Amino acid sequence: GENVEQHPSTLSVQEGDSAVIKCTYSDSASNYFPWYKQELGKGPQLIIDIRSNVGEKKDQRIAVTLNKTAKHFSLHITETQPEDSAVYFCAARPGPNSGYSTLTFGKGTMLLVSP
């Protein structure tokens, strides 16, 4: 099955700095890679996703890049704000040719943005 590794486990930055979280996956059949943000006491919330036919996707201060050859994808947050502080999870899912499966999540990165 799919195995997703996520680094770092914790990340502390100053407000205004950029933050980068990296994930690797093992199943070359995976073709969908979402990123979730989980605040304390809440369920994960999708913040951005990318499919394997795209190398990069951006939404305001958030961007995701995908390298299919190396099987890794990254989340980039620019101009970080204190409200960005949360746990971020990457995930991967195989595509239809693999019979579809559900998401496999990384272990999460706790991001702390200090004012």
Next chain:
Amino acid sequence: EAGVVQSPRYKIIEKKQPVAFWCNPISGHNTLYWYLQNLGQGPELLIRYENEEAVDDSQLPKDRFSAERLKGVDSTLKIQPAELGDSAVYLCASSLAGAGGGEQFFGPGTRLTVL
């Protein structure tokens, strides 16, 4: 539009006792997921329903866990008897399409503590 609703939000029980969690997905979402989230880990799938059919329950410990979604809407996850190691957050999610598509929306989770 109401999100995924879960109850209770918190539950404390003694080991060997039974416990049940309830989930009401977003209206119109035919796919429902139950996830287990241990402290410091990403969500792990327990079971996935397409309408009232459990299409992926390979990770559900069937000796003590059971789930149902009788009318293809709300769902109940039960543990009987509970063990100390079952202490975790139980997340419910739903999506419009099957596992192969559609954003998954998560509920706030039920935090279970087994004493």
